[in-house]
Amino acid sequence: MKQLSGFLIMMILASCGGENRAIKVKGSDTEVNLAVSLAEAFYKVDDDYSLAISGGGSGLGIASIINGQADIANSSRPLSKSELEMFRQKGIKIRTVVFAEDATAIIVNKDFPLDSMDVATLGKIFDGTYKSWKPVTGQDIPVTLYGRQSNSGTHSFIKKKLDIRFSPEAKEMNGSAQILGSVKSDDTGIGYIGAGYLMQTEDQSAVKALRIYEKAGEPAISPMDENAIQEGRYFLQRPLYQFIPESSWEKVSAFIAFEKGARGRAIIQKSGYYVVND
Structure with missing residues (x-):
């Protein structure tokens, strides 16, 4: 396992078996550690x-x-609608599997003076209203935004949930590791990464995951609060998908x-994600 330009890549080579047992999995950096x-x-x-x-992004x-x-x-x-149309045009039938639930953590430097933030303020930060x-x-210092490229599912998710257009001044990182490393060394920085990724990393204590609340007077909820996630109370939580072409289904069905079996569900939970109850 190694990190290359923000893409986590691992190859597992079988001792036997041919092309019909060689499975290629690509996509979300949020999911890549769990997939490994x-x-x-x-x-x-x-x-x-x-x-x-x-990895490399959902897109x-x-x-x-x-x-x-x-x-x-x-x-x-x-x-997206355009992706669905491309599948239709190419005659590719897709099966969709939702195999886990994730929470997106808004992270700041460990010395950041606040522990929580409301949704409206987050929107004004990420769209560049608050520079x-x-x-x-109360500190008159610049905000430094760290995010992902537009092909990232997390980028799209945050944009949609906060109902914003991202500030053009946001720094586009290749993956969660780069965002975490940047916020870790920048006391003016703020970024977003998967809570599951954060809970697995040795650098967890180098940043602070903000507790989020929607309106004044409501409880601020941590992305690491399992009960809140199970009850659907954390604002930035989402399902994790696997899209599989019908032509590959027989090959991948065992995986x-x-x-979805007991061992897989235990790994999902141990990795900081939440099991989806079928």
């Missing part, structure tokens, strides 16, 4: 399969399905069954 953990455990159960896992994973370069597209967002922290913390 699931693939490692699945390979121990059935080493007839080979699995290649890579890249979906494009890889459209171009016939992957068997599973991990995505932290639903398919200084003064209206928020999908493993994910």
Whole structure:
């Protein structure tokens, strides 16, 4: 396992088996660490399969399905209308699997003076209305925004949930690791990453995940609050998808069954995500 330009890539090579047991999984950086953990455990159960896992963003994973370069597209967002139309035009039938629930963490430097923030303020920060922290913390220092490229599912999710257009001054990072590293070393910075990714990293204590509330007087909720996530009370939570072309379903069905079985569900929970109850 290694980090290359923000893309986490791992190859598991089987001792036997041909092309019909070689599974390529591409897509969401939010899901990539979890996908690697699931693939490692699945390979121990059935080493007839080979699995290649890579990140790069939800859009890249979906494009890889459209171009016939992957068997599973991990995505932290639903398919767009244009993607659905491309699948239709190419005659590609898709199965959709929701295999986990994720919370997106808004992170700031560990020395940031606030522990919580409301949704309206977040919107004004990420759309560039607030260029200084003064209206928020009283400190007249510039806000530095760290985010993802537009092909990122997390980028699309935050944009939609906050109902904003991102500030053109936001720095576009290649993945969660770069956002976390940047906020860790920048006391003016703010960014967003998957809570599951944050809970797995050794750098968790180097940043602060803000508790979020929608309106004054409401409780501020942490993205690490399992009960709140299960009850659907955290503002920035979402399902995690896997899009699978019908032509690959027979090949990948054993892996999908493993994910949804007891061992897979235990890995999902241990990795900081939340199990979807069918």
